[in-house]
Amino acid sequence: MRKPAEFYQRDRGRHPPAYVDTYKTSVTRSPQYSLISLQNSASEITGPVFGHNDIDPTDNDLIVNYAKPGEMPIGERIILHGRVLDENARPVRNTLVEIWQANAGGRYRHKKDTYLAPIDPNFGGCGRTMTDEDGYYYFRTVKPGAYPWRNYVNSWRPAHIHVSVFGTGFAQRLISQIYFEGDPLIPMCPIVQAIPDPDAIEQVTAKLDMNSTIPLDTIAYKFDIVLRGRRSTLFENRLEGN
Numbered sequence: 001m002r003k004p005a006e007f008y009q010r011d012r013g014r015h016p017p018a019y020v021d022t023y024k025t026s027v028t029r030s031p032q033y034s035l036i037s038l039q040n041s042a043s044e045i046t047g048p049v050f051g052h053n054d055i056d057p058t059d060n061d062l063i064v065n066y067a068k069p070g071e072m073p074i075g076e077r078i079i080l081h082g083r084v085l086d087e088n089a090r091p092v093r094n095t096l097v098e099i100w101q102a103n104a105g106g107r108y109r110h111k112k113d114t115y116l117a118p119i120d121p122n123f124g125g126c127g128r129t130m131t132d133e134d135g136y137y138y139f140r141t142v143k144p145g146a147y148p149w150r151n152y153v154n155s156w157r158p159a160h161i162h163v164s165v166f167g168t169g170f171a172q173r174l175i176s177q178i179y180f181e182g183d184p185l186i187p188m189c190p191i192v193q194a195i196p197d198p199d200a201i202e203q204v205t206a207k208l209d210m211n212s213t214i215p216l217d218t219i220a221y222k223f224d225i226v227l228r229g230r231r232s233t234l235f236e237n238r239l240e241g242n
Helices: 042-046 197-203
Strands: 078-083 096-101 126-132 136-140 160-166 173-180 207-208 219-222
Touching: 096 136, 126 136
Parallel strands: 078 219, 173 207
Antiparallel strands: 078 136, 096 126, 096 160, 160 173, 207 219
């Protein structure tokens, strides 16, 4: 039996180009010169790291971690869960996973967000957790709403949750966005459609998981985060992570 490879070459055909003419912001964000690879120092690679002592018991529950006592945020209650895996489907243990998102009306709790949807006084919009020995993570939250953005006349972002995964040091951080299965705005979003491979779009889409749904309570979505390899999750800030 052949031993699985320890490193898989990145498939550049899965990644979006830096410049996409239908994605207006990419005009200013796309590099004008060739990219330069920087070697991390030993301190950047080895630490410091996050641990369980940095996590509060309610940090992964966005329904309660910002709400006033006895109150809850407005919106569709959901569970977002899955595993963080390496390229050979091995669990990535004890790694920090963070999420942040808009509320059910599509507005972020951020001073620069001026969308007319109201701020939810019981929803902070961010959480974090550590993966367990099986690489498993779990969040409870509300499903974020779609919101308009100034790309062209009638542009709307699909419902999405931002996610980041830390490695063995602060400099090792990968960031992506999680979309939801069946959202009709996904095929209309220039950011999502900048991804040239339909299979790669599937890799950033959380799937409805009725087996983990809690009856009369919370709908579940499953999203595995795969680091490198042929089934890797696309990360927006560091392509070499794939």
